[in-house]
Amino acid sequence: xxxxxRKIQSLMEAAEYVTDAPVATSVHLALSLKKPLLxxxxxxxxxxxxxxxxARVLETNLIRLQCYEGLDAAAALYEWNYQxxxxxxxxxxxxxxxxxxxxxxxxxxxxxxxxxxxxAITQERAPVLLVDEVDRADEEFEAFMLEIFSDWQVTIPExxxxxxxxxxxxxxxxxxxxxxxxxxxxxxxxxxxxxPTFDKEVAIVERKVPGIDGRLAREISRFMESLRRVRLAKxxxxxxxxxxxxxxxGLHADHLDETIxxxxxxxVLKDADDIRRFHAEVAKGGLTPFLQVP
Amino acid sequence: xxxxALTRAVVRFGGLLRRQSLPITPRQVLDAVRALDHLDxxxxxxxxxxxxxxxVTRPEEAAVFDRAFDAxxxxxTEADEVAEALxxxxxxxxxxGPELESQGAARERLALEGWGEMEQEDGDDPxxxxxxxxxxAMAARDFSTFSAEQLDDVLRLTVKIAKRLARRVSRxxxxxxxxxxxxxxxxxxANLTRGEIIELRYRRRKRRKVRxxxxxxxSGSMDLYSRFLLQFLFALQHVFARVETFTFSVHLxxxxxxxxxxxxxxVLKRLQDVRDWSGGTKIGESLAxxxxxxxxxxxxxxxxxxxxxxxxxxxxxxxxxxxxxIKRRAGRVIWLNPLxxxxxxxxxxxxxxxxxxLVDHFAAAHNLAALRDLADRLHL
Numbered sequence: 166x167x168x169x170x171r172k173i174q175s176l177m178e179a180a181e182y183v184t185d186a187p188v189a190t191s192v193h194l195a196l197s198l199k200k201p202l203l204x205x206x207x208x209x210x211x212x213x214x215x216x217x218x219x220a221r222v223l224e225t226n227l228i229r230l231q232c233y234e235g236l237d238a239a240a241a242l243y244e245w246n247y248q249x250x251x252x253x254x255x256x257x258x259x260x261x262x263x264x265x266x267x268x269x270x271x272x273x274x275x276x277x278x279x280x281x282x283x284x285a286i287t288q289e290r291a292p293v294l295l296v297d298e299v300d301r302a303d304e305e306f307e308a309f310m311l312e313i314f315s316d317w318q319v320t321i322p323e324x325x326x327x328x329x330x331x332x333x334x335x336x337x338x339x340x341x342x343x344x345x346x347x348x349x350x351x352x353x354x355x356x357x358x359x360x361p362t363f364d365k366e367v368a369i370v371e372r373k374v375p376g377i378d379g380r381l382a383r384e385i386s387r388f389m390e391s392l393r394r395v396r397l398a399k400x401x402x403x404x405x406x407x408x409x410x411x412x413x414x415g416l417h418a419d420h421l422d423e424t425i426x427x428x429x430x431x432x433v434l435k436d437a438d439d440i441r442r443f444h445a446e447v448a449k450g451g452l453t454p455f456l457q458v459p
Numbered sequence: 460x461x462x463x464a465l466t467r468a469v470v471r472f473g474g475l476l477r478r479q480s481l482p483i484t485p486r487q488v489l490d491a492v493r494a495l496d497h498l499d500x501x502x503x504x505x506x507x508x509x510x511x512x513x514x515v516t517r518p519e520e521a522a523v524f525d526r527a528f529d530a531x532x533x534x535x536t537e538a539d540e541v542a543e544a545l546x547x548x549x550x551x552x553x554x555x556g557p558e559l560e561s562q563g564a565a566r567e568r569l570a571l572e573g574w575g576e577m578e579q580e581d582g583d584d585p586x587x588x589x590x591x592x593x594x595x596a597m598a599a600r601d602f603s604t605f606s607a608e609q610l611d612d613v614l615r616l617t618v619k620i621a622k623r624l625a626r627r628v629s630r631x632x633x634x635x636x637x638x639x640x641x642x643x644x645x646x647x648x649a650n651l652t653r654g655e656i657i658e659l660r661y662r663r664r665k666r667r668k669v670r671x672x673x674x675x676x677x678s679g680s681m682d683l684y685s686r687f688l689l690q691f692l693f694a695l696q697h698v699f700a701r702v703e704t705f706t707f708s709v710h711l712x713x714x715x716x717x718x719x720x721x722x723x724x725x726v727l728k729r730l731q732d733v734r735d736w737s738g739g740t741k742i743g744e745s746l747a748x749x750x751x752x753x754x755x756x757x758x759x760x761x762x763x764x765x766x767x768x769x770x771x772x773x774x775x776x777x778x779x780x781x782x783x784x785i786k787r788r789a790g791r792v793i794w795l796n797p798l799x800x801x802x803x804x805x806x807x808x809x810x811x812x813x814x815x816x817l818v819d820h821f822a823a824a825h826n827l828a829a830l831r832d833l834a835d836r837l838h839l
Contacts, residue, residue: 167497167498167499167502167505169497170499170505186504186505186508187508187511190498190505190508190509190512191508191512193497194494194497194498194509194512194513197496197497198490198493198494198497200490202512203516205517205518234760239644244644245643245644245647247643247644247647250647251647264652303700304700340755341755342755342756342758343670343701343755343756344517344701347482347516350516350517351484351486351487351516353516354490354512354513355511355512355513355515355516355517356512357515357518357521396751398750398754398784438784
């Protein structure tokens, strides 16, 4: 294994992120090839976490652009501070000033509201730019983003062209609520994050919930592994595992039994049909099948 | 730059992946070569992960990649032979071998082979499109009453109508009652010389496109209608944000990616491969599979269209439960049943009876006029 990759892995471990070779290799390549990294995976497997940890490892800022339907260039790039501009005009109403001077003044940097993309290219040190849940944004926005990513410069008509001196490291995440365009996919390195293996999940639980009973951590992970095999509408992710582990640790549990699972099931299953299905399974064979090695 | 031999190997490997129908761009090959600079090329696993990050762009492709990687890098010197060997069995000629085909299945297969013949051609000989009055008569006729020779004409007409509709739909503006939000940016610009805000500029909320999810029954007699519906919506597709297409009889198959092929002829040829030939229709099971594997495709901006005659050999309760699941998340559920075109038809089959209360719009889609009406329903 390449020294750099091992280093990234250990740095990520030190930043409280349990990683594996695919993640470390992808992050290493994204950094050295200076390409955006597209991370896809089910909800709650820790996609966003990769960007956060990366920022911590690189000791740089994390700039987050949360995507949503209808997100447009104004909300992502920049906007003028209209209220401030209006106030400024009002304040100088009496003073007979030339129009172009006035215009020059209110369309200058103090009146500019930088949104995440513009922030990302005006940093002293290359930040990590997290474009979260890019699948929620419209396809038009995807195209707009590709344009920005290709040369890292933005033209503001009133001010001029801003070019990044330190292009950001870009992480995009997607939950696959919509297929992303091929153009975007090809521009990025790609990483699919699956649910963790049993060993990895135990490691994550032990890392994130300090002081948890070792047996309980293993039982929780085994239980989650089995649960993900049941046909559920909302399959619980690692986030749910951790919530649940926290809850159980808080209740000073040291093993799983039917009572405590039923009482805390809300941490794990969040769909009425799923809960019904789970209870049916338990009524059939008890909790034991969930705690056995498949 | 890595050693020349290695670079060439990566390029050849890219070619191999392309033959496995991964859409690899030259850019990706270049990135892969560059990536080797940053990897320990003696560590096979690391090279695999690194190349996978550059060549694979969606999870479905990972398995193909891994197979190809194992085959290619095991014996790099014989790479081309391996590639040949891989390309052979990867594209099966026959679904399950001829001996498994019943007589009925063979007939269906023959019918399907005709699918490839109806590629749409723009700027086609205008004489081949029927005159207006004739077209109207054609529009009212049930698809199943046309002879095989006429079907080509009808299909061409279907595409024509769909294209005309597409233009109309995309130009149409719906009247808005409110004037929208004040657009401060343009307001300020417009009033800059006045020192006072006199004239307000408005911004209208952008109208977002609707997504479609199509679930087409391709068993027995439904096959013909599915063909027309697919053809019709294929020609309409750019009106929608996205069209996801599935076919089902006993199992559900996602054919969206097949429909992205360059020509429709190719598309329909490929659809033959995904058909299952056993009889019976399990709508409920198919919908269940859809809900399990592709729940993320349905949201409030999605119209779900099911095309089926409702002859369900499965449990009607399953059908009702699964359809309800879809209805809860979808913007609208439309059920198309070509039998409805027959005036004496009543939706009494168990499947249809279970589904009907959960459907927002129930229509026929058995002829061109019905397809045209359908287009008017496809907005939220």
